Amino acid sequence: MQPRICPNCSSERNIKSGIINNRQRYKCKDCNYNFTVNKLGKKIDDYYVNKALQLYLEGLTYREIERILGISHVTILNWVKKYNIKRPYKTDYHPTYKILNPQELSEYFKNPKNLSGAGVLVTELGDKFMLIKWERFKD
Numbered sequence: 436m437q438p439r440i441c442p443n444c445s446s447e448r449n450i451k452s453g454i455i456n457n458r459q460r461y462k463c464k465d466c467n468y469n470f471t472v473n474k475l476g477k478k479i480d481d482y483y484v485n486k487a488l489q490l491y492l493e494g495l496t497y498r499e500i501e502r503i504l505g506i507s508h509v510t511i512l513n514w515v516k517k518y519n520i521k522r523p524y525k526t527d528y529h530p531t532y533k534i535l536n537p538q539e540l541s542e543y544f545k546n547p548k549n550l551s552g553a554g555v556l557v558t559e560l561g562d563k564f565m566l567i568k569w570e571r572f573k574d
C-alpha cells in the first residue's frame with residue numbers, strides 16, 4: 436500500500452474526512468488541505484508521462500511503449516505533441532529492451548556476455564525494472 440501523500444505539502448499524515456462524489460476524501464493533518472484519492476491518481480499519471488516520454492526518446496515506437504506501460508499509443512502520441520518532444524530521425528540502431536524483476540536483473544548483470552559491446556540503461560518501472568540495451572555496432 437502506498438501512503439497517501441498530501442498534494443499540497445507532501446505530508447503522509449492525514450485522516451479520512453468524508454466521501455465526495457464516491458471518492459474517499461482525506462484531510463492533511465499538517466496543512467489541513469482536503470484531497471481525494473483522485474489527486475494521488477494524477478501523481479501516478481505524471482510518473483507514466485515521464486516514463487512514456489523517456490522510452491520515446493530512447494527510440495521505442497508508440498506501439499512498443501503501449502505494450503510496456505499499458506497506455507494507449509494515442510495517449511502517448513498526445514503527450515509527445517503536448518510536450519513538443521522531438522527525437523533525431525534515422526538512427527542506425529534500435530534499442531532492445533527487457534522487463535526484469537530485481538532477481539532477474541541481478542542475474543543479468545552477473546553474465547559478462549550480456550554487457551560486452553552494448554550500453555545498458557536501467558529504469559524503474561512499477562515494481563520491476565526495464566533494461567534498455569543498445570547494440571550499435573551490430574551488423
Ligand SMILES: [Zn+2]
Pocket residue numbers: 441442443444445446463464465466467468
Ligand atoms: Zn498537507
